[in-house]
Amino acid sequence: MSKPLSTQSVHAGEEKRKPYGALTTPVAQSSTFTFRDTVEILEYMQDKANGKKPLRDEYGRFSNPTERAAEGKIAALEGGECALLFASGMSAITTTLLTLLESGDHLIMPREGFYITRDFARALLSRWGIETTLVPINQPEALLSAIRPETRLFFADIPTNPYLRMLDLAQLVKIARQHNITTIIDSTFATPVNLRPLEYGIDLVIQSATKYLGGHNDLLAGAVIGSTQALADIEKVRGIMGGVSNPHDAYLLLRGIKTLELRVQRQNETGLRVAAFLETHPAVSRVYYPGLSSHPDYSITKAQLSGYGGVVSFEIDGDFEKTARFIDLLRLPYIGLTLGGVESIIHQPAAHYSLEPVERKAAGIMDNLVRYSLGIENADDILEDLDQALAKIS
Numbered sequence: 184m185s186k187p188l189s190t191q192s193v194h195a196g197e198e199k200r201k202p203y204g205a206l207t208t209p210v211a212q213s214s215t216f217t218f219r220d221t222v223e224i225l226e227y228m229q230d231k232a233n234g235k236k237p238l239r240d241e242y243g244r245f246s247n248p249t250e251r252a253a254e255g256k257i258a259a260l261e262g263g264e265c266a267l268l269f270a271s272g273m274s275a276i277t278t279t280l281l282t283l284l285e286s287g288d289h290l291i292m293p294r295e296g297f298y299i300t301r302d303f304a305r306a307l308l309s310r311w312g313i314e315t316t317l318v319p320i321n322q323p324e325a326l327l328s329a330i331r332p333e334t335r336l337f338f339a340d341i342p343t344n345p346y347l348r349m350l351d352l353a354q355l356v357k358i359a360r361q362h363n364i365t366t367i368i369d370s371t372f373a374t375p376v377n378l379r380p381l382e383y384g385i386d387l388v389i390q391s392a393t394k395y396l397g398g399h400n401d402l403l404a405g406a407v408i409g410s411t412q413a414l415a416d417i418e419k420v421r422g423i424m425g426g427v428s429n430p431h432d433a434y435l436l437l438r439g440i441k442t443l444e445l446r447v448q449r450q451n452e453t454g455l456r457v458a459a460f461l462e463t464h465p466a467v468s469r470v471y472y473p474g475l476s477s478h479p480d481y482s483i484t485k486a487q488l489s490g491y492g493g494v495v496s497f498e499i500d501g502d503f504e505k506t507a508r509f510i511d512l513l514r515l516p517y518i519g520l521t522l523g524g525v526e527s528i529i530h531q532p533a534a535h536y537s538l539e540p541v542e543r544k545a546a547g548i549m550d551n552l553v554r555y556s557l558g559i560e561n562a563d564d565i566l567e568d569l570d571q572a573l574a575k576i577s
């Protein structure tokens with residue numbers, strides 16, 4: 184039985200006795216790691232050839248001690264054997280997909296989800312002869328009918344960005360195993376506090392550590408978590424592609440993760456209160472939040488998530504301009520693109536698209552949609568602020 188998450192967040196991955204007797208893991212700000220003599224190099228190479236994970240580093244593009252500590256912590260939180268850290272969530276995703284897929288393979292993804300991953304699959308993987316089929320989320324019949332003999336991989340991010348849809352993971356694993364398909368879940372929105380996909384038999388978990396894991400809007404990082412065997416090839420490709428993290432961000436990540444459970448619990452509580460408030464407000468036409476019984480996947484979210492998260496998406500009863508006015512009237516959140524940090528941050532997805540309104544609609548981005556990533560501020564302050572802005576547009 185592993186230790187509770189709060190204890191793991193503080194201690195896992197880090198040596199009790201650190202260099203210089205330091206309490207915190209030092210930032211090993213070095214591009215390379217030197218050897219005493221040739222004998223030490225040969226021993227190191229022999230260990231690697233025998234498949235032993237070396238306890239030291241060779242060159243910064245392959246690994247770094249600060250990064251290894253962060254990897255150990257993230258692996259422990261997700262309940263995985265091993266984790267690999269990357270320069271960003273997208274670097275983790277692209278390196279993993281490029282490692283596991285080859286020309287002629289077929290990938291399945293839900294239609295819902297983070298659009299940049301979908302763009303990568305459709306615009307870039309296709310260049311190497313890898314086809315992608317998009318299926319409606321959480322419809323086993325649609326998934327079954329998309330499967331072909333050459334289907335190798337299923338990839339989804341849940342709860343999805345921005346509509347917070349969910350998948351029945353047990354059902355997905357059952358289908359995937361019957362057809363020898365590797366499953367990857369990008370669990371960035373859930374975090375290991377609310378969901379641990381490996382416990383359902385998912386093969387690999389991805390985190391954009393830029394979001395909740397880092398938690399302070401001051402770093403970019405990504406991680407892939409799974410068995411040592413599953414990650415061995417991905418690690419080799421990371422060393423080739425060079426999308427490794429850096430010691431300073433790895434340090435910030437180690438520090439951020441220590442408060443992960445506290446932050447996410449607060450964000451879960453605020454999320455529920457804000458979603459319930461918005462759902463009854465006449466100036467709001469629709470709320471998307473996994474903790475509301477009106478959510479289309481509520482029975483799954485209730486069974487699988489231990490908290491519903493800090494992102495609430497909703498539609499203002501009005502057009503693009505009215506929605507923009509509402510956002511500009513808010514005093515508390517920053518306006519910007521990220522999520523998961525201590526500062527509340529809000530955005531109107533339609534404002535970030537250069538597409539024409541009809542094209543935006545076809546892409547599922549409604550003009551009146553708002554995505555609010557709640558920070559750790561006092562929930563009453565967040566509600567009061569929403570109330571004053573909604574009153575002014577009512």
Ligand SMILES: Cc1ncc(COP(=O)(O)O)c(C=O)c1O
Pocket residue numbers: 271272273274297340344369371372391392393394403404405
């Ligand atoms: C679900 C999800 N996965 C991956 C990413 C990409 O992460 P990064 O910005 O760290 O590359 C994002 C970014 O918003 C995301 O929302």
